Amino acid sequence: MLQINNLLARTTRYQTQIQTAVDRVIRSGWFVLGPEVKRFEQSFATFLGANHCISVANGTDAIELALKALGVQKGDKVATVANAGMYTTTAVLAIGATPYFMDVDLETQVVTLEEVTKAINSGVKAVVVTHLYGLAIPQISEIANICTKRNISLLEDCAQAHLAKIKGKYVGTFGNAGTFSFYPTKNLGALGDGGAIISNDPAITKKVELLRQYGWTAKYQVEIPNAKNSRLDEIQAAVLSEFLPFLEQDNDRRRQIATHYSSLINHPNVITPPVKEKDYIAHLYVIRSAQRNQLREHLRQLDISSDIHYPIPDYQQPVFGKQFAQIHLQITEQLANEILTLPCYPEMSDQQVEQVISAVNSWCV
Numbered sequence: 001m002l003q004i005n006n007l008l009a010r011t012t013r014y015q016t017q018i019q020t021a022v023d024r025v026i027r028s029g030w031f032v033l034g035p036e037v038k039r040f041e042q043s044f045a046t047f048l049g050a051n052h053c054i055s056v057a058n059g060t061d062a063i064e065l066a067l068k069a070l071g072v073q074k075g076d077k078v079a080t081v082a083n084a085g086m087y088t089t090t091a092v093l094a095i096g097a098t099p100y101f102m103d104v105d106l107e108t109q110v111v112t113l114e115e116v117t118k119a120i121n122s123g124v125k126a127v128v129v130t131h132l133y134g135l136a137i138p139q140i141s142e143i144a145n146i147c148t149k150r151n152i153s154l155l156e157d158c159a160q161a162h163l164a165k166i167k168g169k170y171v172g173t174f175g176n177a178g179t180f181s182f183y184p185t186k187n188l189g190a191l192g193d194g195g196a197i198i199s200n201d202p203a204i205t206k207k208v209e210l211l212r213q214y215g216w217t218a219k220y221q222v223e224i225p226n227a228k229n230s231r232l233d234e235i236q237a238a239v240l241s242e243f244l245p246f247l248e249q250d251n252d253r254r255r256q257i258a259t260h261y262s263s264l265i266n267h268p269n270v271i272t273p274p275v276k277e278k279d280y281i282a283h284l285y286v287i288r289s290a291q292r293n294q295l296r297e298h299l300r301q302l303d304i305s306s307d308i309h310y311p312i313p314d315y316q317q318p319v320f321g322k323q324f325a326q327i328h329l330q331i332t333e334q335l336a337n338e339i340l341t342l343p344c345y346p347e348m349s350d351q352q353v354e355q356v357i358s359a360v361n362s363w364c365v
Contacts (some may be wrong), residue, residue, distance in 0.1 A: 001303045001304070001305055002303060002304045002305060002343055002352055002355060002356070003305050003343065004305040004306065004307050004341065004342075004343050005185050005343070005345045006345060006347055006348075007184055007185070007189075009345075009347035010189075010345070010346075010347055011191070013347060014242070014243065014246075017239075017242035017243070018191070018239055018242065020242065021036075021235070021238035021239045021241065021242045022235055022238070022239070024036070024238055025234045025235045025238050028234070030234060031233060031234045031235070032231055032233055032234060033213070033231055033234075034234050035234075036234040036235075036237040036238040036241065037055055037231075037232055037233075037234060037237040039237070039241055040055065040232075040237040040238075040240050040241045040244070041053040041054065041055055041196070041237075043241060043244055044180075044196060044198070044240075044244065045198060047163070047170075047244065047247075048163075048170045048172055048173060048178075048198055049169070049170060049173060050170075050172065050173055050178075050198040050199065050200055051199070051200045051202070051205075052198065052199050052200070052201075052202065052204075052205035053196055053197070053198045054196065054197050054205055054208045054209050054212065055194065055195065055196045055231075055232035055237065056194075056195045056196065056197065056208075056212050056230040056231065056232060057193060057194065057195065057212075057229075057230040057231055057232060058181065058183070058193040058194060058195045058230070059087065059159045059179060059180060059181025059182070059183060059193075059194075059195040060087050060090055060091050060181075060195070061091075061195055061212075061228070061230040062179035062180065062181070062195035062196060062197050063087065063088055063091035063128065063155070063157060063179050064091035064094050064095060065197065065208050065211045065212060065228075065230065066155050066177045066179050066197045066199075066204075066208060067091060067092070067095060067097070067126060067128070067155060068095060068207070068211055068226060069177070069197075069204045069207035069208045069211060070126055070153040070155060070176055070177065070204065071125070071126075071153065072092075072095055072097055072125050072126050072153070073095070073096070073097070073125075074095060074096030074097065075096065075097065075098070076095075076097045076098070076124075076125035076126070077097065077098050077099075077100045077122070077123060077124040077125060078092045078097050078098070078099060078100065078124060078125060078126050078127075078128060079099075079100045079101075079102055079116065079119035079120075079122075079124045079126070079127040079128065080092065080099050080100070080101065080102065080128045080130070080314070081101070081102050081103075081104055081110070081111050081129070081130050081132070081332070082101040082102075082103075082313040082314040082315050082329060082332050083104055083109065083132070083310060083313060083314075083332045083335055083336065084130040084132055084157070084310065084314075085309065085310040086310075086312075086314050086317060087157070087159070088128045088130065088157055089314045092128075095226075097125070099314065099315075100119050100122060100124050101313075101314060101315050101324070101327055101329060101332075102115040102116065102118070102119055102329075103115055103329040103330065103331050103332050104132075104329075104331055104332060104335070105331070106331050106334070106335070107274070108135060108137075108138060109132055109133065109135075109286070109335060109339075110129070110130065110131065110132050110135060110137045110138075111129050111130070111137060111143075112139060113139040113142045113143055113146065116129070116143050116146065116147070117146060120146065120147070120150050120152050124152065125152070125153070126152065126153040126154070126155060127143070127147055127152055127153070127154050127155070128155045128156075128157055129143060129154070129155075129156055129157065129175070130157040130159075130160075131156065131157065131158050131160065131161035131164055131171045132160060132161075133160055133273075133280075133282075133283055133284040133285075133286050133309070134160050134161050134164055134187065134254070134280055134281040134282050134283030134284065135161070135164065135273075135279060135280045136161060136164040136165065136166035136171045136279040136280070137166075137171075138166070138279070140156070140166060140167075140171065140174045141166075141167055141174060143174075144174040144175055147175065153175075153176050154174070154175030154176055155175055155176065155177055155178070155179065156171055156172050156174060156175045156177070156178040156179070157178075157179055158171045158172045158178045158179060158180050159179065159180060159181035159183075159186065159195075160181075160186065160187075160283040160284065161187075161281060161283065162180060162186065162187040162188040162247060162251075162281065162283075163187070163188075163247055163248065163251055163281055164278070164279055164280065164281045165278040165279060166278070166279040172198050173198070173200070176199065176201060176204060177197055177198065177199040177201070177204055177208075178197070178198045178199070179195065179196070179197050179198075180195060180196045180197075180198070181194070181195050182194035182195060182196070182232075182236070182240055186283065187247065187250065187251055187254070187281055187283050188240065188243060188244065188247050189243070190236040190239055190240050191235070191236065191239055192236055193236075194232045194236045194237075194240065195230075195232070196232070207224070210223075210224045210227065211224060211226070211227045211228070211230075212227070212228070212229075212230045212231060213227070213229065213230075213231060214227050214228070214229060215227030250346040251281040251282070253346040254281060254282035254283070254344055254345065254346055255275065255277075255280065255281065255282050257282065257285070257344050257348055257353050258273070258275045258280070258282040258285050258344060259275045260353055260357070261285055261342065261344070261353070261356070261357060262274065262275050264357045264361075265287070265357055265360050265361060266361060267360055267361055267363060268365075269289050269290065269291055269295075269363075269365050270287050270288070270289050270295070270360060270363075271287060271288040271289070272287050273285070273286060273287070282344055284309055284341050284344065285341065285342050285343075285344035286309060286339050286340065286341050286342075287339070287340050287341075287342060287360075288335070288338040288339055288340070289338055289340060290337075290338060291365055292308075292337065292338050292339065292340050294363075294365065295340060295360070295363055296308075296340055298359070298362075298363045299356075299359055299360070299363075302359045302362075304342075304343065304355065304356055304359050305343060306340050306341060306342060306343075307340075307341040308339060308340060308341065309339065309341050310336070311336055312336065313329065313332045313333060313336055315327045315329075342356055342360070343356060
């Protein structure tokens with residue numbers, strides 16, 4: 001079975017770098033918030049052209065702590081899309097805030113300036129935009145401008161968009177802060193969980209730094225409320241430092257695969273995503289079909305895995321019961337019924353890529 005992602009192929013490919021990183025940490029005897037974390041934070045910030053980077057335990061914590069650092073409190077409204085797997089919504093709920101759900105564009109599947117403007121007019125305290133599937137939001141500059149003009153905090157969720165670039169800038173550097181996940185399947189993935197917040201604002205960075213470790217201003221001295229224990233460990237930081245220099249070439253390979261897919265998949269019942277040069281780093285390659293489930297079964301019979309990112313809009317999640325029963329986002333709901341993710345990762349061989357193309361094109365509706 002051709003997997004949707006093959007992490008064993010990745011760890012095998014980088015076995016030497018991984019072993020070097022782990023050995024270095026073990027020899028140091030320092031396992032939490034040590035020199036490897038500082039080294040990675042500095043390197044990642046430099047890569048992105050940001051002034052500061054603070055690492056945390058995972059990408060969801062990154063969103064939660066960034067929102068707290070931006071001043072979001074219990075009872076505030078926070079705008080987010082509803083087609084990105086509930087991650088931002090989970091962080092918003094953890095603060096005690098209320099999500100305001102925005103619809104997305106049908107072709108790009110990311111938020112638009114029009115939807116952000118509606119959210120601001122509704123009285124949100126902050127806006128979270130998601131660079132979904134590795135695509136830099138086309139209107140991110142305009143969104144950042146209106147948030148600045150209206151004095152609304154803008155947080156960029158870049159969990160799927162490491163080094164996606166648009167208008168000469170990396171995503172994560174347009175708003176007040178940007179958050180990242182280093183979950184193993186990400187373009188820059190660790191061997192476990194991890195996350196980070198980047199910002200050019202030293203006040204935001206300092207607040208996050210305190211929030212990630214109990215709210216300590218000195219050891220065992222808690223002055224910042226609503227903090228938590230959320231730290232990237234030294235081994236994960238060391239591994240990420242080893243992977244970081246290869247990120248651009250891995251993104252290029254992902255983009256090459258995605259370009260090949262979009263050029264050669266030719267089926268009347270399949271819509272492929274547009275692939276551009278640097279604004280899309282192909283974290284996920286997501287096609288659309290009104291007969292999505294039939295196509296998925298066809299691929300399964302040909303030993304090709306697929307997935308759905310994501311099948312349930314946030315506001316329809318069972319956890320909410322009827323709380324958001326009045327919300328209907330037309331495009332978000334349409335996409336939930338049509339999207340299908342095909343295998344796309346740097347270690348795929350050309351033969352495997354051709355196998356997927358052939359399988360999709362051979363589907364008889």
